[in-house]
Amino acid sequence: MTERDMPTPPWERARRRPTRARVPLTRERIVDAAFVVLDQEGLDGLSMRRVASELGVTVSALYAHVDNKNELLELMYHRLFDGFELPEHDPEHWQEQLKNFARESRARMQHHRDMARISMGQTPFSPELLPHVERLLALLRATGLPDRVAAIAGDMLSTYIDGFVAEETIWRERYEGEDVKSWSEIRDEMKAYFGALPPDRFPNMLAVANLMVDETNDYRFELGLDIILRGLASYVEEPPDAS
Amino acid sequence: MTERDMPTPPWERARRRPTRARVPLTRERIVDAAFVVLDQEGLDGLSMRRVASELGVTVSALYAHVDNKNELLELMYHRLFDGFELPEHDPEHWQEQLKNFARESRARMQHHRDMARISMGQTPFSPELLPHVERLLALLRATGLPDRVAAIAGDMLSTYIDGFVAEETIWRERYEGEDVKSWSEIRDEMKAYFGALPPDRFPNMLAVANLMVDETNDYRFELGLDIILRGLASYVEEPPDAS
DNA sequence: TTCTATCATCGAACGGCGTTCGTTGAAAAC
DNA sequence: GTTTTCAACGAACGCCGTTCGATGATAGAA
Numbered sequence: 001m002t003e004r005d006m007p008t009p010p011w012e013r014a015r016r017r018p019t020r021a022r023v024p025l026t027r028e029r030i031v032d033a034a035f036v037v038l039d040q041e042g043l044d045g046l047s048m049r050r051v052a053s054e055l056g057v058t059v060s061a062l063y064a065h066v067d068n069k070n071e072l073l074e075l076m077y078h079r080l081f082d083g084f085e086l087p088e089h090d091p092e093h094w095q096e097q098l099k100n101f102a103r104e105s106r107a108r109m110q111h112h113r114d115m116a117r118i119s120m121g122q123t124p125f126s127p128e129l130l131p132h133v134e135r136l137l138a139l140l141r142a143t144g145l146p147d148r149v150a151a152i153a154g155d156m157l158s159t160y161i162d163g164f165v166a167e168e169t170i171w172r173e174r175y176e177g178e179d180v181k182s183w184s185e186i187r188d189e190m191k192a193y194f195g196a197l198p199p200d201r202f203p204n205m206l207a208v209a210n211l212m213v214d215e216t217n218d219y220r221f222e223l224g225l226d227i228i229l230r231g232l233a234s235y236v237e238e239p240p241d242a243s
Numbered sequence: 244m245t246e247r248d249m250p251t252p253p254w255e256r257a258r259r260r261p262t263r264a265r266v267p268l269t270r271e272r273i274v275d276a277a278f279v280v281l282d283q284e285g286l287d288g289l290s291m292r293r294v295a296s297e298l299g300v301t302v303s304a305l306y307a308h309v310d311n312k313n314e315l316l317e318l319m320y321h322r323l324f325d326g327f328e329l330p331e332h333d334p335e336h337w338q339e340q341l342k343n344f345a346r347e348s349r350a351r352m353q354h355h356r357d358m359a360r361i362s363m364g365q366t367p368f369s370p371e372l373l374p375h376v377e378r379l380l381a382l383l384r385a386t387g388l389p390d391r392v393a394a395i396a397g398d399m400l401s402t403y404i405d406g407f408v409a410e411e412t413i414w415r416e417r418y419e420g421e422d423v424k425s426w427s428e429i430r431d432e433m434k435a436y437f438g439a440l441p442p443d444r445f446p447n448m449l450a451v452a453n454l455m456v457d458e459t460n461d462y463r464f465e466l467g468l469d470i471i472l473r474g475l476a477s478y479v480e481e482p483p484d485a486s
Numbered sequence: 487t488t489c490t491a492t493c494a495t496c497g498a499a500c501g502g503c504g505t506t507c508g509t510t511g512a513a514a515a516c
Numbered sequence: 517g518t519t520t521t522c523a524a525c526g527a528a529c530g531c532c533g534t535t536c537g538a539t540g541a542t543a544g545a546a
Contacts, residue, residue: 024523025523025524047502047503047504048503048504048505049502049503049504057524057525058524058525058526059504059505059526060505060506060507060524060525060526060527061523061524061525063504063505063506064522064523064524065523068504068505069504069505120363120406120409121413123410123413123414125436130440130445130448131444133448134444134445134446134447134448137447137448137450137451138447141447141450141451147450147451147454148454148458148466149466149470150451151451151454151455151458152455152458152463152466152467153470155410155463156403156467156470159402159403159406159407159410160399160402160403160406162406163363163402163403163405163406164402166363167366167398167402170364170366171366193368197373201374201377202373202374202377203377204377204380204381204384205373205376205377205380207380207384207390208380208384208390208393208394211390211391211394212394212395215391215394215395220395220398223391223392223395224395224399226474227392227396227399227471227474227475227477227478228470228471228474229474230473230474230477230478231469231470231471231472231473231474231475231477232470232474234470234473234474234477235470235473267494268494268495290531290532290533291532291533291534292531292532292533300495300496301495301496301497302496302533302534303495303496303497303498303534303535303536304494304495304496306533306534306535307493307494307495308494311533311534312533312534
């Protein structure tokens, strides 16, 4: 006679009915769910509770696989580099190679909402990411750049890319709550705002306002990239003396 | 000199009515207290409750003077530019002028903990800050740079500065909880970490690791600055065609 | 002086957050 | 068949930003 045959007392009826997860929880599945939440709610809406509910699981279940939220963000950051192949260094076309690296980085970050903000809080020096850094360094050192320049150039580029995409994000999300406005409508508002400035006090703003508003983000990104690469190129084969 | 004749930015909601002078609590005092909290607890510890307690006041009292936490951060950002004078443009020394602008920006952000992280979430296009942007644009347009380059150069520089200081902050705070370690101790640990990499797979990392670890932040900042300015200079008086 | 209207501040509450911890029950190991 | 293990649970803790009705001091009117 086991307790199995006994009836269940009514006060216990609401007891747990633990439908064991058909698919076991893993770090990978948690990161997958985190990206779903990130894309839907943005970084500010990315909470452990929300990720858990996405998986049909309790919050605390996550903590068996992930130390804390920071580690989850770290894992998401690592995803950025999954299958991110850098080419063999080709001293003839190093500038274009670096530009392609930057473009690919930007594209990957744009693929998930607020990804740039996550990226800015991380460094690529974990063991999993060091191979990527090594490949980038190989590209940089094959250019003829002095090592001390090559050593910081990767960091500079990443800072530029992160900052640029983060800024894109800010503008996109600034207009989020409001009615669906087209980008051209937003541009017109900005033009009107800048155009209404007193001309005697803001001659330079007025002179470039349309340029600032009209140029696409793609154009701005490429131009900034070109500025950095021209600056780098100026160090090739030259005994450098910064400042 | 008033802000009254300035247009309202389109993204801005209706601002609060100005507070009466007779009450002891003011926006200024709230911002002062917020900086005290920021320096003591960092951005993550900067809560409305903590600011209120710093003033010996209830949380909700703050909301009579400040719409929300975001507005408080905005006001703190504005403080960055208080008394930030840019020189008259001098076409002979524009590179040094821009470098001094960058150095001053970095120094101001370093003056308050996590200030760079606050700065990264803001734009300087509010009416109060536009005069500063105008002065910077004046510097940039006096260089002989094409307008389309001048229009994005200020943004680029600010992105670089914000990103650089934010990264400095990350490293500083990464070692915060631990026992007081000297920077040289931290450097040694990093050198040991990089030095233990397998030489066949990480030849480039090993070649520049010491450079990456040993150079001071000041040196790195100056070098990055110089790279950007050389890139900008390459556009002077040249019909530009970005990539 | 007394009354009244204003308004800065209070105190409690709401819903949400990251994280911890003792409990539980199904599967794995024996 | 028994024991062990351990992933998931659920409740709780102490935070957070923000809201709202109550309170009480004060300035101006009578």
